[in-house]
Amino acid sequence: MNDGVALLAARSLRAHRRAWTAVFAAVALVSALLGALALTAGSLGLAHARVERYAAAPVVVTGDQEARFTATPWGGEPQTASAGLTERVRVPAAAADALRALPGVRAVVPDDVFRVREHTGRPWDAARLGGLRLTAGRAPAAPGETVAGGAPDRLGRLVAGYRVVGVADGPRALYFGAADARRLAGHPGTHDALGVLGEPGVPVDTLHARVRHALDTAPGTGGKGLRALTGDGRGAAEDLRALPARDGLLQLLAAVAGTVVLVTVLVLTSLVAQALAERAPERALLHAVGAAPRQIRAAVGREVTRVAGTAALLGALGAVPAFLLLRSTLAIRGALPPALELPAPPWLYAALLVTAGLTLGLARLVVPLATSDGRRAGRAGRHSGAGRRGAGLVMLVLGAGAAGTATLQSGEAAGAAAGAATVTLVAGCALLGPWIAAAAMRVAGPVLRRSGGAAGHLVAAGTAARSRALGAALTPVVLVTAFAGVQLAAGSTADREAAAQARAATVAGHELVPRAGDAPTTAELRRLPGVTSATGVLRSTVVLAGTEAGSPRLDRLPVLGVDPEGLAGTLDPGVVAGDLAGLARPGTVAVGADRADALGVRPGSTVELRMGDGTPRRLTVVAVYARSLALGEFLFPRDGLAPHMTDPVPARVLLAGPGAARVPGARPAAGPERVEADEAAAGAVLSVAAVAAIGVLTVLSVLSTLRLLAAGRRAELALLAQVGASRRQLRSTLLLEAGFLAGTGLLLGAVVAALPLAAFAWALTGGPPYLPPAQAALIAGTVLVTTYAGVLGGAGRGAAAGPVRR
Numbered sequence: 112m113n114d115g116v117a118l119l120a121a122r123s124l125r126a127h128r129r130a131w132t133a134v135f136a137a138v139a140l141v142s143a144l145l146g147a148l149a150l151t152a153g154s155l156g157l158a159h160a161r162v163e164r165y166a167a168a169p170v171v172v173t174g175d176q177e178a179r180f181t182a183t184p185w186g187g188e189p190q191t192a193s194a195g196l197t198e199r200v201r202v203p204a205a206a207a208d209a210l211r212a213l214p215g216v217r218a219v220v221p222d223d224v225f226r227v228r229e230h231t232g233r234p235w236d237a238a239r240l241g242g243l244r245l246t247a248g249r250a251p252a253a254p255g256e257t258v259a260g261g262a263p264d265r266l267g268r269l270v271a272g273y274r275v276v277g278v279a280d281g282p283r284a285l286y287f288g289a290a291d292a293r294r295l296a297g298h299p300g301t302h303d304a305l306g307v308l309g310e311p312g313v314p315v316d317t318l319h320a321r322v323r324h325a326l327d328t329a330p331g332t333g334g335k336g337l338r339a340l341t342g343d344g345r346g347a348a349e350d351l352r353a354l355p356a357r358d359g360l361l362q363l364l365a366a367v368a369g370t371v372v373l374v375t376v377l378v379l380t381s382l383v384a385q386a387l388a389e390r391a392p393e394r395a396l397l398h399a400v401g402a403a404p405r406q407i408r409a410a411v412g413r414e415v416t417r418v419a420g421t422a423a424l425l426g427a428l429g430a431v432p433a434f435l436l437l438r439s440t441l442a443i444r445g446a447l448p449p450a451l452e453l454p455a456p457p458w459l460y461a462a463l464l465v466t467a468g469l470t471l472g473l474a475r476l477v478v479p480l481a482t483s484d485g486r487r488a489g490r491a492g493r494h495s496g497a498g499r500r501g502a503g504l505v506m507l508v509l510g511a512g513a514a515g516t517a518t519l520q521s522g523e524a525a526g527a528a529a530g531a532a533t534v535t536l537v538a539g540c541a542l543l544g545p546w547i548a549a550a551a552m553r554v555a556g557p558v559l560r561r562s563g564g565a566a567g568h569l570v571a572a573g574t575a576a577r578s579r580a581l582g583a584a585l586t587p588v589v590l591v592t593a594f595a596g597v598q599l600a601a602g603s604t605a606d607r608e609a610a611a612q613a614r615a616a617t618v619a620g621h622e623l624v625p626r627a628g629d630a631p632t633t634a635e636l637r638r639l640p641g642v643t644s645a646t647g648v649l650r651s652t653v654v655l656a657g658t659e660a661g662s663p664r665l666d667r668l669p670v671l672g673v674d675p676e677g678l679a680g681t682l683d684p685g686v687v688a689g690d691l692a693g694l695a696r697p698g699t700v701a702v703g704a705d706r707a708d709a710l711g712v713r714p715g716s717t718v719e720l721r722m723g724d725g726t727p728r729r730l731t732v733v734a735v736y737a738r739s740l741a742l743g744e745f746l747f748p749r750d751g752l753a754p755h756m757t758d759p760v761p762a763r764v765l766l767a768g769p770g771a772a773r774v775p776g777a778r779p780a781a782g783p784e785r786v787e788a789d790e791a792a793a794g795a796v797l798s799v800a801a802v803a804a805i806g807v808l809t810v811l812s813v814l815s816t817l818r819l820l821a822a823g824r825r826a827e828l829a830l831l832a833q834v835g836a837s838r839r840q841l842r843s844t845l846l847l848e849a850g851f852l853a854g855t856g857l858l859l860g861a862v863v864a865a866l867p868l869a870a871f872a873w874a875l876t877g878g879p880p881y882l883p884p885a886q887a888a889l890i891a892g893t894v895l896v897t898t899y900a901g902v903l904g905g906a907g908r909g910a911a912a913g914p915v916r917r
Contacts, residue, residue, distance in 0.1 A: 131418045133815025134382050134474070137808060138422035139429065141375045142470040144804045145368065146430025147437055149462045152364045154438065154453040160346030160353035161450045163282060164222070164233075167242040168306035169315045170322050171340045172210070173348040174200025178721050180656040182663035194665035195355030197652045198723030199757040201301035202337060209329035210305065213321045215313040220306040223296040226758055228271045228626040231284040234292035240306035241281055248277030251288040258286040304348045307339075315341055350450035351757065355667065357451060360441075360793045367801045372473065373534050374594065374805050377541065378812045380477040381586050383415065385816045412478050419474035423467040430463055437800060446793035500546060506539030510863075514870040532867035533597045540859060541586040547859065584816050585856050588894055591809035592860025595890050598802045600868050600882040602795065605740065608876040612685075612741035613783035619644075619681040619765035621772055622780045626760075633674045633764060641770015646677030647761030648784060649752050653745060654721040669786040670745040672752030680767035682784060684736035684746060689714030693733030694748040700730040701746040703739025705875075707732070720745070722755035740875075743786040810897050817852070817901025842903075849902035853895050860894075 165171045181191045210219045222237035235250050235258055248266045251257055257273040261283035268275045270285065279286065293299060309318040322339045340348055347354055434455075441447050513532035540547060623636070625647070636645040649672030657664050673682060675694035684691070684701065693699055693714075700720075702712060712718055716732045736746065753759035765784070766777055832838070865880075872880035 131414065133811060133818075134379070134415070135418050135422045136815075137375075137378060137382055137811055138419045138470055138474050139426035140804070140808050140811065141371070141379075141473070142423040142426025142467050143429035143433050144371055144426075144808075145466040145470060146427050146463045147433035148364055148368050148371070149466045150430060150434035150455065150459065151437055152361060152368075153459045153462050154434075154455050155357050155361050155364070157456070157459070158353075158357050158451055158453045159343040160350040160448075161452050162343060162346045162349065164224075164237075164241045164349050165304070165306055165345045166240075167308075168220070168240045168345070169309055169341060170307040170319050171345045171348045172202055172206060172305040172307065172322065172326065173303070173338055173340060174202055175336050175338050175725070176200055176347065176351060176354075178654045178656075178665060178725050180663045180665050182658050182661065184661035187661070190663055192663035192665045194654050194667050195351075195358055196654070196723060196725050197352050197355055197667070198755055199303055199351060200336070200724050201298060201303060202305055204300050204302060206326065206329075206337065207302070207305050209325050210307060210322060213325055215310050215318055215321060216307060217310045218308045220308065221302040221304075222306060223292060223298075223303045225292075225296045226626075226760060227273075227285055227295060230271050231282075232292070232295055233284055233286055234289060235286040236289065237306065238279060238281070238286050240308075243279045243281040245277050245279050248275070251276055251286065251291070254288065254291055256288065257291075260284045260286060346450065346452075350448060353448045353451040356448050356793070359667075359788075360446070363794055363797050367797050370534075370801060371805065374590065374808065375470075375473055376477060377538065377590060378587065378808055379474055381541070382812055382815060383411075383474075383477050412475060415474050415478055416471065419471050423470040423474075426470065427463040427467040430466070431460070440800070441793060441796055444792055444796050446796050500543065503539045503542030503546075506535055506542060510536035510539055511866065514867045516870075529597065529601065529867035529871035532870070533593055533864065536863045536866065537586075537590050537593055540589050540863060547585060547855075584813075584852055585859065587809050587812035587816060588852065588856025588898065589860040589863060591806055591813065592857055592890060592894060593863040594809065595802050595806055596860065596864035596882060596887075597868055598798055599886050599890075600864070600880045601871055602798055603883055603886070604868070604872050604880045605875055607881050608878075609740040609785060610783075612738040613785035616683050616685065616738045616741050617681075617765070617780065617783035618683050619767045619771075619780055621766040621774070621777045623764040623766060623774060623777045624762075625764055633677050636764065636766065636774065637677060639770060639774060641768050642766060642774060643768035644677045644680040645764055645766050646674040646681045647749060647764045648673060648682075649747075649749055649756065649759065650762050650786065651723045651752055651756050653723060654725075655744075656719070656721070667788075668744045669788055670743045670747060670752070671784070671786060672747040672749045674749050677765075681765040682742075683738075684734075684742050685738040686734050686736050689732070689734030691734050691736075691746075694746070694751075696731075696733070697748075697751065698728075698730055699733045699748065699751070701734040701736055702732050703742075703744045704735050704737050705739060706744040707735045722752075724755045724757075726755055741783070741785045806893070810893060813894070813897045814901045817849075817898060845902050846899070849899045852902070853898040856898070857891060857894055 176196045177193045178196055179191055179193045181189050183189045204221070207219045207221055210216060220237055220240055221234065222240060223234060225232045238258070238260070243260060245258070248258070255273055256276045257270065258277035258279050259270060259275045260279040260281050262278075266275055266278065273285065273287070273291075287295065296303075307318065307322055309315070319339055319341050326337050326339060438453060447453070510532045513535055514529065516532075623645075625631075633645045633647050636642055651670055651672065652667050653670050655666045655668060657666070673694070675691060678684075678691055686701075687704055689701070691701060694701060700718065702710070702718065707713065710718060712732050714732055714734060717729055718732060719727065719729050721727050730751075734746075736742070749761075763781075765780065766774060771777055772779075868880040872878060
């Protein structure tokens with residue numbers, strides 16, 4: 112039997128190469144896309160912050176920059192979720208004394224990084240942790256002296272109020288004596304990090320083990336709350352946002368890959384089914400001469416394996432330039448922190464074999480789905496149609512339910528529910544394609560017959576007779592319209608609403624960008640003539656713990672800190688309950704309306720948060736405000752947020768009043784105040800990449816499906832030509848049919864997209880969704896061009912030339 116199956120597969124593959132061309136192209140594209148995502152994910156998994164400041168220190172001691180939360184899923188074992196902290200967790204100064212006594216330790220060097228006006232400041236002693244050397248002058252020996260690093264400053268020059276007594280190589284910074292550095296750092300009793308230098312000949316592993324043991328056992332060192340870093344891990348002590356950004360990007364990549372897999376199953380199923388549908392007479396003949404259904408399925412499986420195997424390997428090669436392009440795009444668009452290094456060692460490219468195998472597995476998976484209508488449909492007849500119709504209706508109901516769920520969610524949860532609704536609704540439309548095509552023609556048929564002449568009558572009659580084939584052609588059109596519409600409109604809706612909220616919230620006309628060390632306080636600014644109000648704006652993050660289906664979840668959210676006394680006339684969050692004046696009291700917070708609904712809190716309630724440095728706080732809610740898309744989920748008083756920030760200098764000070772323009776250093780407000788999550792730029796890049804890649808995949812499916820359908824009608828069109836139909840009439844028939852397919856597909860895709868989008872927009876903004884006209888025109892134009900190219904390219908040349916052999 113195996114020999115017969117192999118012979119059938121080999122003969123069929125040679126005879127129907129054109130039918131498998133689209134499957135080959137689709138599998139190659141999917142393999143390239145999944146390979147690029149896998150390489151990006153693998154590179155991110157190996158990514159680390161660049162090691163510069165601590166390059167000469169074999170071991171670096173820093174605070175634990177992760178928050179953790181443990182919960183027990185329903186019926187499972189306890190699980191722990193973690194999230195990176197973006198504010199510095201500092202090291203007790205006592206830890207340095209404990210480490211200096213260890214055998215093999217030559218020196219323990221404390222380090223602090225702080226701002227001195229527009230400059231970065233550090234202790235001069237910490238310069239040796241990065242291997243810096245003086246190139247001119249001497250080290251600072253008295254208060255008021257500094258060494259300028261990485262700059263051609265002249266000796267004796269005043270910089271930021273300090274006299275330059277030395278020049279060093281390395282990064283641009285100012286280096287101070289110990290006393291000045293402690294004062295400027297502003298957190299006595301703690302340090303940003305400790306660099307541990309070993310005696311010559313002491314291995315790094317030995318030194319690390321001794322440091323770790325001392326931290327765990329010595330009193331007053333912070334114990335388990337400290338980490339000892341070596342190798343590339345030392346970079347985490349230099350750039351606090353690099354690893355959290357990496358983790359967020361990995362989550363986004365996983366979501367994109369999941370969407371690609373779902374769309375791939377739908378597209379490949381349609382392509383394989385259409386390729387087999389063109390050979391229905393051949394399959395019927397094989398059944399008639401005694402071939403078993405499993406033999407035919409096995410032969411089809413072998414054909415798919417040969418086509419998809421070669422295509423998957425070719426796509427894997429194409430994944431390399433796609434990966435390099437994606438990585439460079441993420442860097443150019445600011446989606447990656449500048450200090451994050453993404454290595455790509457040679458062994459990482461072995462992942463392409465895994466993604467090629469996964470793509471081949473997906474192609475083989477769709478074979479039973481694509482061949483399920485063959486023998487079973489012949490035996491079951493109406494029962495098979497009834498089952499398909501029932502399954503399609505169930506999918507539509509589930510999709511509508513998922514869209515309804517989106518209206519009850521907020522933020523990411525609403526977006527996830529809308530995405531699930533889109534995929535489910537498209538699957539339902541795929542199952543109901545024949546009935547949808549027939550119903551659409553019942554509506555459009557009379558119009559075509561009245562206004563289309565003979566061509567209109569031919570289209571109406573042909574569509575009624577070939578509703579099943581046209582239903583298969585509608586599926587990819589609906590998919591590309593709905594998917595692109597949802598992906599683009601969801602981002603545009605959120606961005607448009609956030610921009611509108613930011614414009615409404617920022618009522619100050621001027622701003623002042625303060626410099627550390629010499630900036631006037633907001634209270635001093637409010638006492639200036641003509642200044643009626645002033646508030647500093649601090650930008651930080653908090654971590655919110657919760658559960659999802661019982662599993663632990665930690666969300667890192669951007670937040671603002673403000674001066675409550677200076678909000679009037681500068682910043683209007685749109686209070687809907689409570690009073691922002693309550694922020695003047697310690698231990699208080701204001702909450703965005705959507706988040707308040709999700710948490711079930713109101714003024715007077717309490718919320719539990721972990722600040723940016725991991726400190727747990729239980730805060731009293733004093734107000735609920737509407738403009739959370741622009742100003743973040745939580746609004747803090749400045750004095751409540753600043754102690755938990757690495758650099759508590761305001762990003763800017765908003766000024767109001769007729770005299771605001773006369774404040775030294777003031778300028779017109781550069782733009783409205785708006786917070787954005789660290790992953791926003793990466794999400795935008797990946798969303799566009801996913802829409803482009805999946806758009807190409809589905810366009811390929813539309814084009815190939817229509818060309819196969821049209822090619823199968825060449826004999827029919829040639830017969831019409833022989834009985835008197837002119838070439839013009841035949842082309843008019845094809846144009847009308849393409850217009851019917853494109854119009855029906857666009858309309859159905861728009862309806863499918865509109866339901867989850869309306870639910871998402873209502874949950875997020877309380878209004879309708881928004882899709883920029885240019886993007887809507889691009890989607891419609893792509894569908895129209897692809898549909899006409901598929902219909903005319905597949906049958907146009909044979910329409911007036913007689914039967915064409917395939």
